[in-house]
Amino acid sequence: MTATSQAGPPQPAETVTLDVRGLWKVFGPHPERVAGTPLAELSRAELKERTGCVAAVRDVSFAVRRGEVFVVMGLSGSGKSTLVRCLTRLVEPTAGEVRLDGRDIREAGDKQLRELRRHRFAMVFQHFGLLPHRRVLDNIAYGLEIQGQGRPDRYRRATEMLDLVGLAGYGESYPDQLSGGMQQRVGLARALAVDPEVMFFDEPFSALDPLIRRDMQNEVVRLHHEVGKTMIFITHDLSEALKLGDRILIMRDGEIVQIGTPDEVVGAPADDYVREFVRDVPRADVLTLRWIMRPPGDGDALDGPELGPSVVIKDAVRTVLRADRPVRVVADGELLGLVGSAEMLEVIAG
Numbered sequence: 397m398t399a400t401s402q403a404g405p406p407q408p409a410e411t412v413t414l415d416v417r418g419l420w421k422v423f424g425p426h427p428e429r430v431a432g433t434p435l436a437e438l439s440r441a442e443l444k445e446r447t448g449c450v451a452a453v454r455d456v457s458f459a460v461r462r463g464e465v466f467v468v469m470g471l472s473g474s475g476k477s478t479l480v481r482c483l484t485r486l487v488e489p490t491a492g493e494v495r496l497d498g499r500d501i502r503e504a505g506d507k508q509l510r511e512l513r514r515h516r517f518a519m520v521f522q523h524f525g526l527l528p529h530r531r532v533l534d535n536i537a538y539g540l541e542i543q544g545q546g547r548p549d550r551y552r553r554a555t556e557m558l559d560l561v562g563l564a565g566y567g568e569s570y571p572d573q574l575s576g577g578m579q580q581r582v583g584l585a586r587a588l589a590v591d592p593e594v595m596f597f598d599e600p601f602s603a604l605d606p607l608i609r610r611d612m613q614n615e616v617v618r619l620h621h622e623v624g625k626t627m628i629f630i631t632h633d634l635s636e637a638l639k640l641g642d643r644i645l646i647m648r649d650g651e652i653v654q655i656g657t658p659d660e661v662v663g664a665p666a667d668d669y670v671r672e673f674v675r676d677v678p679r680a681d682v683l684t685l686r687w688i689m690r691p692p693g694d695g696d697a698l699d700g701p702e703l704g705p706s707v708v709i710k711d712a713v714r715t716v717l718r719a720d721r722p723v724r725v726v727a728d729g730e731l732l733g734l735v736g737s738a739e740m741l742e743v744i745a746g
């Protein structure tokens with residue numbers, strides 16, 4: 397398997413929610429003189445020196461599939477927030493296209509943009525953004541109020557969302573009566589209430605302590621299973637990216653370094669930058685059998701236990717080590733390869 401880079405393989409149009417093409421964001425005077433020109437090839441320092449500009453997002457293209465959790469990851473300053481803000485036009489892109497269901501949101505006027513933000517997008521921020529003088533239930537219903545929904549409908553929906561995020565009974569509380577994790581659950585409920593097409597998460601759990609953070613990550617996984625929303629999630633935390641992402645986009649200096657599934661990023665890092673990022677990840681927790689299987693050789697017994705190629709290595713350890721013959725990796729009735737104790741021990745031993 398090879399790592400996908402840049403936009404990855406073309407996606408069938410009906411599975412794509414958000415299609416980003418040749419996106420640029422240059423901050424500073426006359427940004428259009430930088431985007432897409434040789435000036436953009438200069439180092440950050442040189443570009444700043446010569447033009448006063450910063451190229452925060454440089455010629456980025458990717459497609460987000462309907463229903464996937466798409467993680468944007470990179471070190472501080474790599475351009476994650478700017479990129480994701482361009483997708484909702486909280487930041488105006490300098491060049492490129494952002495197509496939502498085929499229509500370029502860069503062409504949307506003020507009214508259409510308001511509609512998009514009220515009905516089709518929802519955001520969850522690091523600092524919750526709750527209204528302190530309103531009760532939890534009012535906060536959750538807020539987006540529906542802005543949409544103009546009647547009171548009974550919006551409170552019915554808000555109560556459902558309160559239950560969904562595990563806060564039943566807290567509707568009458570005020571935000572400052574809740575812990576950070578609970579406040580972020582309110583943020584999640586508020587975003588879900590409007591039944592958006594795409595949910596954007598900007599480092600939502602960075603301010604939470606590690607145990608609560610883990611709870612909230614599990615919560616996102618659970619909610620994603622339940623509601624199946626398209627989610628675009630910014631983080632600088634690799635373990636969070638690996639846990640949540642169906643695919644991960646890794647940025648450096650405003651550019652895409654790699655787009656891939658967690659096992660692609662760990663198993664086939666695109667360059668030394670990504671390799672360094674994933675160096676300490678326990679490979680058996682992320683890679684699947686397809687990464688360690690070998691072709692059957694002469695003398696191999698072909699009647700060992702059968703497992704699929706997408707089984708994560710750690711979940712196959714017992715089966716492989718207990719069997720007295722190699723495990724057969726099979727998909728659609730076809731034998732793809734074998735995994736024996738030797739392959740297993742090699743990956744476990746690192």
Ligand SMILES: Nc1ncnc2c1ncn2[C@@H]1O[C@H](COP(=O)(O)OP(=O)(O)OP(=O)(O)O)[C@@H](O)[C@H]1O
Pocket residue numbers: 423424450451452470471472473474475476477478479632
């Ligand atoms: N409004 C702005 N004006 C000028 N430069 C900006 C502006 N916003 C961001 N930048 C610059 O663009 C680059 C990318 O910033 P951005 O905040 O998108 O990165 P990030 O990866 O989200 O970082 P962090 O994790 O620290 O938020 C940085 O060099 C930043 O200084």
